[in-house]
Amino acid sequence: MQRHRAGAVLAGLALIAGLSACGDDSGAKDGDKGDPVTIDITFKDGSVTPNGDRIDVKVGQPIDLVVTADEPGEIHMHTDPEQELAYDAGTKTFKVEVDRPGVVVVESHALDKTIVSLKVEP
Protein backbone atom coordinates (compact mmCIF):
# COMPACT_ATOMS: atom_id res chain seq x y z
CA MET A 1 0.00 0.00 0.00
CA GLN A 2 2.71 2.41 1.07
CA ARG A 3 4.80 1.46 -1.94
CA HIS A 4 1.83 1.98 -4.29
CA ARG A 5 1.33 5.48 -3.05
CA ALA A 6 4.96 6.45 -3.38
CA GLY A 7 5.04 4.84 -6.82
CA ALA A 8 2.03 6.83 -8.01
CA VAL A 9 3.50 10.09 -6.78
CA LEU A 10 6.86 9.35 -8.39
CA ALA A 11 5.20 8.39 -11.68
CA GLY A 12 3.32 11.68 -11.74
CA LEU A 13 6.41 13.73 -10.99
CA ALA A 14 8.45 11.81 -13.55
CA LEU A 15 5.79 12.67 -16.11
CA ILE A 16 6.24 16.38 -15.42
CA ALA A 17 10.03 16.23 -15.30
CA GLY A 18 10.08 14.23 -18.56
CA LEU A 19 7.90 16.74 -20.35
CA SER A 20 9.97 19.65 -19.18
CA ALA A 21 13.16 17.96 -20.31
CA CYS A 22 11.84 18.18 -23.87
CA GLY A 23 12.37 21.93 -23.78
CA ASP A 24 15.92 23.21 -23.99
CA ASP A 25 17.72 26.30 -22.83
CA SER A 26 20.39 26.27 -25.50
CA GLY A 27 18.93 29.33 -27.22
CA ALA A 28 19.79 30.94 -30.51
CA LYS A 29 23.31 30.53 -31.81
CA ASP A 30 25.44 33.54 -32.64
CA GLY A 31 24.53 35.00 -35.98
CA ASP A 32 21.10 33.39 -35.70
CA LYS A 33 19.34 36.10 -33.78
CA GLY A 34 16.66 36.63 -36.36
CA ASP A 35 15.72 39.62 -38.46
CA PRO A 36 15.05 42.92 -36.71
CA VAL A 37 11.54 43.24 -35.29
CA THR A 38 9.88 46.56 -36.02
CA ILE A 39 7.33 47.86 -33.55
CA ASP A 40 5.41 50.96 -34.58
CA ILE A 41 4.31 53.10 -31.65
CA THR A 42 2.06 56.08 -32.25
CA PHE A 43 1.29 58.82 -29.74
CA LYS A 44 -1.61 61.00 -30.80
CA ASP A 45 -4.00 63.25 -28.85
CA GLY A 46 -2.94 61.89 -25.47
CA SER A 47 -3.34 58.22 -26.35
CA VAL A 48 -0.99 55.53 -27.61
CA THR A 49 -1.13 52.47 -29.84
CA PRO A 50 -0.49 49.55 -29.55
CA ASN A 51 -2.48 48.91 -26.41
CA GLY A 52 -0.58 46.39 -24.32
CA ASP A 53 0.02 43.80 -27.07
CA ARG A 54 2.33 40.85 -26.43
CA ILE A 55 5.21 40.56 -28.91
CA ASP A 56 7.54 37.55 -29.12
CA VAL A 57 11.24 38.23 -29.63
CA LYS A 58 14.50 36.37 -29.06
CA VAL A 59 17.37 37.29 -26.74
CA GLY A 60 19.68 39.63 -28.61
CA GLN A 61 17.32 40.07 -31.55
CA PRO A 62 17.45 43.67 -32.81
CA ILE A 63 14.23 45.54 -32.05
CA ASP A 64 13.34 48.81 -33.79
CA LEU A 65 10.91 50.87 -31.76
CA VAL A 66 9.59 53.38 -34.28
CA VAL A 67 7.94 56.16 -32.28
CA THR A 68 5.69 58.64 -34.07
CA ALA A 69 4.51 61.36 -31.71
CA ASP A 70 2.64 64.65 -31.85
CA GLU A 71 4.50 65.97 -28.82
CA PRO A 72 7.76 65.20 -26.97
CA GLY A 73 7.82 62.51 -24.30
CA GLU A 74 9.59 59.38 -23.22
CA ILE A 75 8.96 55.65 -23.08
CA HIS A 76 10.28 53.31 -20.42
CA MET A 77 11.58 49.80 -20.94
CA HIS A 78 11.34 47.75 -17.76
CA THR A 79 14.58 45.87 -18.02
CA ASP A 80 16.97 45.84 -15.03
CA PRO A 81 18.00 48.62 -14.81
CA GLU A 82 15.15 50.49 -16.44
CA GLN A 83 15.81 52.33 -19.74
CA GLU A 84 14.27 55.67 -20.62
CA LEU A 85 13.95 56.59 -24.27
CA ALA A 86 13.16 60.26 -24.90
CA TYR A 87 11.72 61.48 -28.20
CA ASP A 88 10.56 64.77 -29.77
CA ALA A 89 7.52 65.42 -31.90
CA GLY A 90 7.92 63.58 -35.23
CA THR A 91 9.30 60.12 -35.89
CA LYS A 92 12.28 58.57 -34.14
CA THR A 93 13.62 55.02 -34.23
CA PHE A 94 15.19 53.44 -31.13
CA LYS A 95 17.35 50.41 -31.74
CA VAL A 96 17.15 48.21 -28.65
CA GLU A 97 17.67 44.58 -27.68
CA VAL A 98 17.16 42.54 -24.54
CA ASP A 99 19.92 40.24 -23.35
CA ARG A 100 18.09 38.34 -20.61
CA PRO A 101 15.08 36.04 -21.13
CA GLY A 102 11.81 37.14 -19.53
CA VAL A 103 8.94 39.53 -20.04
CA VAL A 104 9.85 43.19 -20.55
CA VAL A 105 7.14 45.82 -20.42
CA VAL A 106 7.38 49.01 -22.48
CA GLU A 107 5.37 51.80 -20.85
CA SER A 108 4.45 55.43 -21.12
CA HIS A 109 4.56 56.75 -17.57
CA ALA A 110 3.00 60.06 -18.59
CA LEU A 111 -0.10 58.26 -19.89
CA ASP A 112 0.23 55.47 -17.29
CA LYS A 113 -0.15 52.89 -20.11
CA THR A 114 1.52 49.65 -21.08
CA ILE A 115 2.35 49.95 -24.78
CA VAL A 116 3.69 46.46 -25.48
CA SER A 117 5.12 43.61 -23.46
CA LEU A 118 8.04 41.80 -25.03
CA LYS A 119 8.22 38.07 -24.42
CA VAL A 120 11.97 37.50 -24.72
CA GLU A 121 12.79 33.84 -25.31
CA PRO A 122 16.24 32.30 -25.15
Place this chain on the structure above:
Amino acid sequence: MTGTVEAHGIGGQADLPIPLELAVSGAVAALVLSFTVLIVAWRKPRYDGGGHPGRPAWHVLDTITGSPAFHVALRVLGIVLALYTIMVAVAGQETLTNPFFGIFYVWWWVGLVFASALFGPVWRAISPVRTLSAGVAKLAGSDPDSGLFTYPARLGHWPAALGLFSFVWLELAYKYPTELGSVRFWCAVYLAAMLVGGALFGNRFFENADPFEVYSSLIAKLSPWARVDGRLVVRSPLAGLSTVDPRPGLVAVVAVLFGSTAFDSFRESTFWVKTYQEASISKVWLDNAALLTFCLTAGVLFTVACLLTPSTAGTPHRELPRRYAHSIVPIILGYILAHYLTLFVDVGTQTLARASDPFGKGWDMLGTASVEPSYWFSYHPSVLATIKVLAVVLGHIAAAVAAHDRALSLLPKRDQLTGQLPLLVVMVGFTAGGLFLLFNA
Protein backbone atom coordinates in the same frame (compact mmCIF):
# COMPACT_ATOMS: atom_id res chain seq x y z
CA MET B 1 14.30 59.93 -12.94
CA THR B 2 14.81 57.97 -9.76
CA GLY B 3 12.75 60.57 -7.93
CA THR B 4 9.47 59.72 -9.63
CA VAL B 5 6.82 57.82 -7.82
CA GLU B 6 5.83 54.95 -10.01
CA ALA B 7 2.45 53.35 -10.11
CA HIS B 8 3.78 49.82 -10.41
CA GLY B 9 5.47 47.61 -7.87
CA ILE B 10 9.11 46.76 -7.44
CA GLY B 11 11.03 44.42 -9.70
CA GLY B 12 11.67 45.15 -13.38
CA GLN B 13 11.76 42.31 -15.83
CA ALA B 14 9.27 39.50 -15.18
CA ASP B 15 9.56 35.70 -15.58
CA LEU B 16 8.75 34.02 -18.86
CA PRO B 17 5.39 32.26 -18.64
CA ILE B 18 5.55 28.49 -18.10
CA PRO B 19 5.10 26.47 -21.33
CA LEU B 20 1.62 25.16 -22.14
CA GLU B 21 2.60 21.48 -22.13
CA LEU B 22 4.08 21.84 -18.66
CA ALA B 23 0.98 23.61 -17.33
CA VAL B 24 -1.28 20.94 -18.80
CA SER B 25 0.82 18.02 -17.54
CA GLY B 26 0.89 19.63 -14.09
CA ALA B 27 -2.88 19.95 -14.06
CA VAL B 28 -3.36 16.38 -15.30
CA ALA B 29 -0.89 15.10 -12.70
CA ALA B 30 -2.82 16.98 -9.98
CA LEU B 31 -6.11 15.46 -11.16
CA VAL B 32 -4.78 11.90 -11.43
CA LEU B 33 -2.84 12.03 -8.17
CA SER B 34 -5.87 13.41 -6.30
CA PHE B 35 -7.95 10.40 -7.22
CA THR B 36 -5.00 8.11 -6.57
CA VAL B 37 -4.80 9.54 -3.05
CA LEU B 38 -8.53 9.08 -2.63
CA ILE B 39 -8.49 5.46 -3.74
CA VAL B 40 -5.22 4.00 -2.49
CA ALA B 41 -4.61 6.03 0.67
CA TRP B 42 -5.30 4.84 4.21
CA ARG B 43 -8.84 4.32 5.48
CA LYS B 44 -8.33 5.39 9.09
CA PRO B 45 -7.14 8.86 10.12
CA ARG B 46 -3.38 8.73 10.25
CA TYR B 47 -2.32 12.19 11.38
CA ASP B 48 -5.56 13.45 12.89
CA GLY B 49 -5.73 12.58 16.56
CA GLY B 50 -1.97 12.90 17.00
CA GLY B 51 -0.94 9.45 15.80
CA HIS B 52 2.35 10.83 14.46
CA PRO B 53 3.80 13.16 17.11
CA GLY B 54 7.25 13.07 15.49
CA ARG B 55 10.71 11.94 16.51
CA PRO B 56 12.79 13.78 19.12
CA ALA B 57 15.29 16.08 17.40
CA TRP B 58 19.04 15.98 18.00
CA HIS B 59 19.62 16.72 21.66
CA VAL B 60 22.04 19.61 21.13
CA LEU B 61 19.54 21.38 18.86
CA ASP B 62 16.83 20.92 21.47
CA THR B 63 19.05 22.40 24.18
CA ILE B 64 20.18 25.36 22.10
CA THR B 65 16.76 26.31 20.70
CA GLY B 66 15.17 25.80 24.10
CA SER B 67 17.62 28.04 25.96
CA PRO B 68 16.62 31.51 27.18
CA ALA B 69 19.71 33.00 25.48
CA PHE B 70 18.48 31.75 22.11
CA HIS B 71 15.08 33.35 22.65
CA VAL B 72 16.61 36.64 23.71
CA ALA B 73 18.95 36.59 20.70
CA LEU B 74 15.99 36.16 18.33
CA ARG B 75 14.08 38.97 20.05
CA VAL B 76 17.13 41.23 19.73
CA LEU B 77 17.41 40.31 16.05
CA GLY B 78 13.75 41.25 15.56
CA ILE B 79 14.21 44.59 17.30
CA VAL B 80 17.36 45.39 15.29
CA LEU B 81 15.55 44.61 12.02
CA ALA B 82 12.58 46.71 13.12
CA LEU B 83 14.75 49.67 14.14
CA TYR B 84 16.65 49.52 10.86
CA THR B 85 13.36 49.41 8.93
CA ILE B 86 11.98 52.37 10.88
CA MET B 87 15.20 54.27 10.19
CA VAL B 88 14.98 53.84 6.41
CA ALA B 89 11.24 54.45 6.49
CA VAL B 90 11.59 57.75 8.33
CA ALA B 91 14.96 59.08 7.14
CA GLY B 92 15.26 57.30 3.78
CA GLN B 93 14.77 58.80 0.34
CA GLU B 94 11.60 58.78 -1.73
CA THR B 95 13.03 56.50 -4.43
CA LEU B 96 12.83 52.86 -5.33
CA THR B 97 16.49 52.50 -4.34
CA ASN B 98 15.42 52.98 -0.71
CA PRO B 99 15.81 49.47 0.79
CA PHE B 100 12.55 50.03 2.70
CA PHE B 101 10.45 48.79 -0.23
CA GLY B 102 12.44 45.62 -0.70
CA ILE B 103 12.40 44.97 3.06
CA PHE B 104 8.64 45.50 3.19
CA TYR B 105 7.45 43.70 0.04
CA VAL B 106 10.14 41.06 -0.41
CA TRP B 107 11.93 40.24 2.84
CA TRP B 108 8.90 40.62 5.09
CA TRP B 109 6.06 39.42 2.86
CA VAL B 110 7.87 36.65 0.96
CA GLY B 111 11.03 35.95 2.96
CA LEU B 112 9.04 35.38 6.14
CA VAL B 113 7.02 32.67 4.39
CA PHE B 114 10.09 30.78 3.16
CA ALA B 115 11.82 31.17 6.54
CA SER B 116 8.73 29.85 8.34
CA ALA B 117 8.48 26.85 6.01
CA LEU B 118 12.11 26.00 6.74
CA PHE B 119 12.53 26.90 10.40
CA GLY B 120 9.08 27.08 12.03
CA PRO B 121 7.12 30.00 13.50
CA VAL B 122 9.76 32.68 12.86
CA TRP B 123 7.59 35.75 13.33
CA ARG B 124 6.39 34.61 16.74
CA ALA B 125 10.04 34.29 17.78
CA ILE B 126 11.30 37.64 16.45
CA SER B 127 8.11 39.75 16.44
CA PRO B 128 9.07 43.23 17.65
CA VAL B 129 5.45 43.95 18.61
CA ARG B 130 5.49 40.94 20.94
CA THR B 131 8.79 42.12 22.42
CA LEU B 132 7.51 45.67 22.94
CA SER B 133 4.30 44.39 24.45
CA ALA B 134 6.21 42.09 26.81
CA GLY B 135 8.41 45.03 27.80
CA VAL B 136 5.40 47.18 28.62
CA ALA B 137 3.84 44.33 30.63
CA LYS B 138 7.05 43.92 32.59
CA LEU B 139 7.16 47.65 33.44
CA ALA B 140 3.51 47.58 34.48
CA GLY B 141 4.03 44.39 36.44
CA SER B 142 1.28 42.55 34.57
CA ASP B 143 1.17 39.16 32.84
CA PRO B 144 2.00 39.51 29.10
CA ASP B 145 -0.14 36.47 28.25
CA SER B 146 -3.41 37.92 29.46
CA GLY B 147 -4.18 41.57 28.91
CA LEU B 148 -6.99 43.64 30.39
CA PHE B 149 -9.65 41.54 28.69
CA THR B 150 -10.06 38.00 27.40
CA TYR B 151 -9.66 37.79 23.63
CA PRO B 152 -13.14 37.01 22.22
CA ALA B 153 -12.98 33.48 20.77
CA ARG B 154 -15.59 34.36 18.16
CA LEU B 155 -13.23 36.92 16.65
CA GLY B 156 -10.60 34.23 15.98
CA HIS B 157 -8.42 34.99 12.95
CA TRP B 158 -10.80 37.56 11.42
CA PRO B 159 -8.62 40.57 12.35
CA ALA B 160 -5.61 38.79 10.81
CA ALA B 161 -7.56 38.15 7.60
CA LEU B 162 -8.42 41.84 7.48
CA GLY B 163 -4.78 42.80 8.10
CA LEU B 164 -3.54 40.46 5.38
CA PHE B 165 -6.11 41.86 2.98
CA SER B 166 -4.99 45.40 3.76
CA PHE B 167 -1.41 44.39 2.94
CA VAL B 168 -2.27 42.84 -0.44
CA TRP B 169 -4.56 45.78 -1.13
CA LEU B 170 -1.65 48.19 -0.63
CA GLU B 171 0.59 46.07 -2.83
CA LEU B 172 -1.80 45.19 -5.63
CA ALA B 173 -4.80 47.50 -5.69
CA TYR B 174 -3.63 50.84 -4.34
CA LYS B 175 -2.49 53.44 -6.86
CA TYR B 176 0.89 54.17 -5.27
CA PRO B 177 2.26 50.97 -3.70
CA THR B 178 5.83 52.28 -3.89
CA GLU B 179 5.23 55.71 -2.40
CA LEU B 180 7.26 56.01 0.78
CA GLY B 181 4.59 57.90 2.73
CA SER B 182 1.85 55.35 2.00
CA VAL B 183 3.87 52.30 2.97
CA ARG B 184 5.16 54.07 6.06
CA PHE B 185 1.59 54.95 7.02
CA TRP B 186 0.55 51.31 6.62
CA CYS B 187 3.39 50.26 8.95
CA ALA B 188 2.42 52.90 11.51
CA VAL B 189 -1.18 51.68 11.57
CA TYR B 190 0.01 48.07 11.89
CA LEU B 191 2.28 48.97 14.78
CA ALA B 192 -0.42 50.97 16.57
CA ALA B 193 -3.08 48.27 16.10
CA MET B 194 -0.73 45.57 17.42
CA LEU B 195 0.34 47.55 20.49
CA VAL B 196 -3.22 48.49 21.43
CA GLY B 197 -4.42 44.92 20.80
CA GLY B 198 -1.53 43.53 22.81
CA ALA B 199 -2.30 45.84 25.73
CA LEU B 200 -5.98 44.93 25.68
CA PHE B 201 -5.78 41.18 25.12
CA GLY B 202 -2.16 40.18 25.82
CA ASN B 203 -0.31 37.59 23.77
CA ARG B 204 -3.57 35.87 22.77
CA PHE B 205 -4.07 38.85 20.51
CA PHE B 206 -0.85 38.25 18.56
CA GLU B 207 -1.45 34.58 17.91
CA ASN B 208 -4.98 35.32 16.71
CA ALA B 209 -4.84 38.73 15.11
CA ASP B 210 -1.30 39.69 14.04
CA PRO B 211 -1.45 39.11 10.25
CA PHE B 212 2.23 38.24 10.04
CA GLU B 213 2.21 35.91 13.02
CA VAL B 214 -0.89 34.09 11.76
CA TYR B 215 0.58 33.73 8.25
CA SER B 216 4.01 32.69 9.53
CA SER B 217 2.69 30.22 12.10
CA LEU B 218 0.31 28.68 9.57
CA ILE B 219 3.12 28.09 7.05
CA ALA B 220 5.36 26.91 9.92
CA LYS B 221 3.06 23.92 10.37
CA LEU B 222 4.63 22.63 7.14
CA SER B 223 8.15 22.94 8.55
CA PRO B 224 9.81 19.79 9.88
CA TRP B 225 10.19 21.31 13.37
CA ALA B 226 7.83 21.55 16.30
CA ARG B 227 7.98 21.83 20.05
CA VAL B 228 5.73 19.16 21.58
CA ASP B 229 5.47 19.13 25.39
CA GLY B 230 8.59 21.27 25.61
CA ARG B 231 10.68 18.98 23.41
CA LEU B 232 11.95 19.80 19.93
CA VAL B 233 10.69 17.15 17.49
CA VAL B 234 11.11 16.46 13.79
CA ARG B 235 7.87 15.52 12.12
CA SER B 236 6.14 15.19 8.78
CA PRO B 237 4.62 18.39 7.36
CA LEU B 238 1.34 16.48 7.20
CA ALA B 239 1.49 15.76 10.92
CA GLY B 240 2.17 19.44 11.54
CA LEU B 241 -0.68 20.48 9.31
CA SER B 242 -3.19 18.37 11.22
CA THR B 243 -2.44 20.43 14.35
CA VAL B 244 -3.73 23.71 12.84
CA ASP B 245 -6.31 25.12 15.23
CA PRO B 246 -9.60 25.56 13.29
CA ARG B 247 -10.45 29.01 14.64
CA PRO B 248 -13.12 31.30 13.20
CA GLY B 249 -11.72 33.34 10.32
CA LEU B 250 -9.24 30.68 9.21
CA VAL B 251 -11.08 30.24 5.93
CA ALA B 252 -10.87 33.99 5.32
CA VAL B 253 -7.12 33.94 5.97
CA VAL B 254 -6.43 31.17 3.44
CA ALA B 255 -8.85 32.72 0.92
CA VAL B 256 -7.05 36.09 1.09
CA LEU B 257 -3.63 34.47 0.74
CA PHE B 258 -4.55 32.25 -2.19
CA GLY B 259 -6.87 34.72 -3.93
CA SER B 260 -4.44 37.62 -3.75
CA THR B 261 -1.48 35.63 -5.09
CA ALA B 262 -3.65 34.42 -7.97
CA PHE B 263 -4.68 38.01 -8.66
CA ASP B 264 -1.03 39.08 -8.65
CA SER B 265 -0.43 36.61 -11.51
CA PHE B 266 -3.59 37.63 -13.31
CA ARG B 267 -3.04 41.39 -13.20
CA GLU B 268 0.06 41.15 -15.38
CA SER B 269 -1.65 39.09 -18.09
CA THR B 270 -2.15 40.71 -21.49
CA PHE B 271 -5.88 40.12 -21.08
CA TRP B 272 -6.11 42.22 -17.91
CA VAL B 273 -3.78 44.95 -19.19
CA LYS B 274 -5.84 45.34 -22.36
CA THR B 275 -9.08 45.22 -20.38
CA TYR B 276 -8.26 48.05 -18.00
CA GLN B 277 -6.57 50.15 -20.67
CA GLU B 278 -9.68 50.02 -22.84
CA ALA B 279 -12.13 50.46 -19.98
CA SER B 280 -13.80 53.75 -19.18
CA ILE B 281 -13.41 53.12 -15.44
CA SER B 282 -10.00 53.76 -13.91
CA LYS B 283 -7.52 50.93 -13.33
CA VAL B 284 -7.57 51.39 -9.57
CA TRP B 285 -11.26 50.60 -9.30
CA LEU B 286 -10.97 47.58 -11.57
CA ASP B 287 -7.97 46.28 -9.60
CA ASN B 288 -9.89 46.72 -6.35
CA ALA B 289 -12.91 44.90 -7.71
CA ALA B 290 -10.78 42.11 -9.19
CA LEU B 291 -8.68 41.61 -6.03
CA LEU B 292 -11.81 41.36 -3.93
CA THR B 293 -13.42 39.01 -6.47
CA PHE B 294 -10.40 36.68 -6.47
CA CYS B 295 -10.34 36.46 -2.66
CA LEU B 296 -14.10 36.05 -2.35
CA THR B 297 -14.23 33.45 -5.12
CA ALA B 298 -11.53 31.40 -3.42
CA GLY B 299 -13.36 31.63 -0.08
CA VAL B 300 -16.84 30.96 -1.44
CA LEU B 301 -15.82 28.00 -3.64
CA PHE B 302 -14.01 26.40 -0.74
CA THR B 303 -16.85 27.04 1.71
CA VAL B 304 -19.49 25.66 -0.66
CA ALA B 305 -17.42 22.53 -1.31
CA CYS B 306 -17.09 21.93 2.43
CA LEU B 307 -20.78 22.53 3.04
CA LEU B 308 -21.64 19.97 0.34
CA THR B 309 -19.64 17.47 2.36
CA PRO B 310 -21.64 15.29 4.76
CA SER B 311 -20.61 15.26 8.40
CA THR B 312 -21.02 13.02 11.39
CA ALA B 313 -23.35 14.13 14.15
CA GLY B 314 -20.40 15.23 16.27
CA THR B 315 -19.48 18.24 14.11
CA PRO B 316 -21.85 21.11 13.33
CA HIS B 317 -22.16 21.42 9.56
CA ARG B 318 -21.25 25.11 9.50
CA GLU B 319 -17.93 24.36 11.18
CA LEU B 320 -16.79 22.10 8.33
CA PRO B 321 -15.07 24.81 6.22
CA ARG B 322 -12.66 25.76 8.97
CA ARG B 323 -12.05 22.12 9.90
CA TYR B 324 -10.82 21.55 6.34
CA ALA B 325 -9.14 24.95 5.83
CA HIS B 326 -5.70 23.71 6.94
CA SER B 327 -5.56 21.59 3.77
CA ILE B 328 -5.33 24.72 1.58
CA VAL B 329 -2.09 25.82 3.27
CA PRO B 330 0.23 23.57 1.16
CA ILE B 331 -1.48 24.84 -2.00
CA ILE B 332 -0.72 28.39 -0.85
CA LEU B 333 2.93 27.60 -0.10
CA GLY B 334 3.41 25.84 -3.47
CA TYR B 335 1.86 28.72 -5.32
CA ILE B 336 3.78 31.37 -3.37
CA LEU B 337 7.02 29.56 -4.17
CA ALA B 338 6.10 29.35 -7.86
CA HIS B 339 5.03 32.96 -8.03
CA TYR B 340 7.65 34.71 -5.87
CA LEU B 341 10.79 32.56 -6.13
CA THR B 342 12.63 34.79 -8.61
CA LEU B 343 11.37 37.99 -6.98
CA PHE B 344 12.70 36.75 -3.65
CA VAL B 345 16.10 35.70 -5.01
CA ASP B 346 16.69 38.65 -7.35
CA VAL B 347 15.03 41.60 -5.61
CA GLY B 348 15.92 40.10 -2.22
CA THR B 349 19.60 40.22 -3.21
CA GLN B 350 19.20 43.71 -4.65
CA THR B 351 17.65 44.83 -1.36
CA LEU B 352 20.65 43.47 0.55
CA ALA B 353 22.91 45.67 -1.58
CA ARG B 354 20.68 48.70 -1.05
CA ALA B 355 20.46 48.03 2.69
CA SER B 356 24.21 48.52 2.87
CA ASP B 357 23.85 52.04 1.49
CA PRO B 358 20.40 53.05 2.74
CA PHE B 359 20.62 56.76 2.00
CA GLY B 360 22.38 56.57 -1.37
CA LYS B 361 25.55 58.19 -0.04
CA GLY B 362 28.02 55.59 -1.21
CA TRP B 363 28.22 53.86 2.19
CA ASP B 364 28.84 50.17 2.66
CA MET B 365 27.52 49.52 6.18
CA LEU B 366 27.05 45.77 5.80
CA GLY B 367 29.74 45.08 3.23
CA THR B 368 27.08 43.95 0.77
CA ALA B 369 26.79 47.13 -1.31
CA SER B 370 28.26 45.50 -4.38
CA VAL B 371 26.30 42.22 -4.42
CA GLU B 372 24.25 41.87 -7.56
CA PRO B 373 21.55 39.37 -8.46
CA SER B 374 22.83 36.79 -10.94
CA TYR B 375 19.38 36.25 -12.51
CA TRP B 376 20.30 32.59 -12.77
CA PHE B 377 16.68 31.49 -13.12
CA SER B 378 16.08 33.91 -16.02
CA TYR B 379 18.81 32.19 -18.00
CA HIS B 380 17.45 28.73 -17.16
CA PRO B 381 13.74 29.12 -17.88
CA SER B 382 13.09 25.36 -18.23
CA VAL B 383 14.52 24.70 -14.78
CA LEU B 384 12.48 27.58 -13.37
CA ALA B 385 9.27 26.41 -15.04
CA THR B 386 9.82 22.85 -13.79
CA ILE B 387 10.40 24.07 -10.22
CA LYS B 388 7.21 26.13 -10.41
CA VAL B 389 5.05 23.27 -11.64
CA LEU B 390 6.58 20.79 -9.19
CA ALA B 391 5.96 23.21 -6.30
CA VAL B 392 2.33 23.64 -7.31
CA VAL B 393 1.74 19.92 -7.85
CA LEU B 394 3.52 18.87 -4.63
CA GLY B 395 1.49 21.46 -2.72
CA HIS B 396 -1.63 20.02 -4.29
CA ILE B 397 -0.75 16.44 -3.31
CA ALA B 398 -0.06 17.47 0.28
CA ALA B 399 -3.38 19.32 0.30
CA ALA B 400 -5.27 16.32 -1.06
CA VAL B 401 -3.69 14.01 1.53
CA ALA B 402 -4.38 16.44 4.39
CA ALA B 403 -8.02 16.82 3.35
CA HIS B 404 -8.37 13.05 2.98
CA ASP B 405 -6.98 12.45 6.45
CA ARG B 406 -9.32 15.02 7.97
CA ALA B 407 -12.28 13.69 5.99
CA LEU B 408 -11.82 10.24 7.52
CA SER B 409 -12.49 11.65 10.97
CA LEU B 410 -15.31 13.97 9.89
CA LEU B 411 -17.23 11.93 7.31
CA PRO B 412 -19.83 9.32 8.22
CA LYS B 413 -18.56 5.81 7.41
CA ARG B 414 -20.86 5.27 4.42
CA ASP B 415 -19.74 8.48 2.68
CA GLN B 416 -16.03 8.02 3.15
CA LEU B 417 -15.16 8.10 -0.55
CA THR B 418 -17.93 10.06 -2.28
CA GLY B 419 -18.05 12.63 0.53
CA GLN B 420 -14.58 13.85 -0.40
CA LEU B 421 -15.45 14.63 -4.00
CA PRO B 422 -16.66 18.26 -3.74
CA LEU B 423 -13.50 19.39 -1.95
CA LEU B 424 -11.28 17.43 -4.32
CA VAL B 425 -12.92 19.09 -7.32
CA VAL B 426 -12.38 22.56 -5.86
CA MET B 427 -8.73 21.79 -5.06
CA VAL B 428 -8.09 20.55 -8.58
CA GLY B 429 -9.77 23.75 -9.77
CA PHE B 430 -7.48 25.92 -7.60
CA THR B 431 -4.37 24.10 -8.81
CA ALA B 432 -5.38 24.09 -12.48
CA GLY B 433 -6.34 27.77 -12.19
CA GLY B 434 -2.99 28.61 -10.60
CA LEU B 435 -1.13 26.76 -13.37
CA PHE B 436 -3.23 28.49 -16.01
CA LEU B 437 -2.27 31.86 -14.56
CA LEU B 438 1.43 30.90 -14.53
CA PHE B 439 1.08 29.87 -18.19
CA ASN B 440 -0.80 33.02 -19.10
CA ALA B 441 1.46 35.45 -17.22
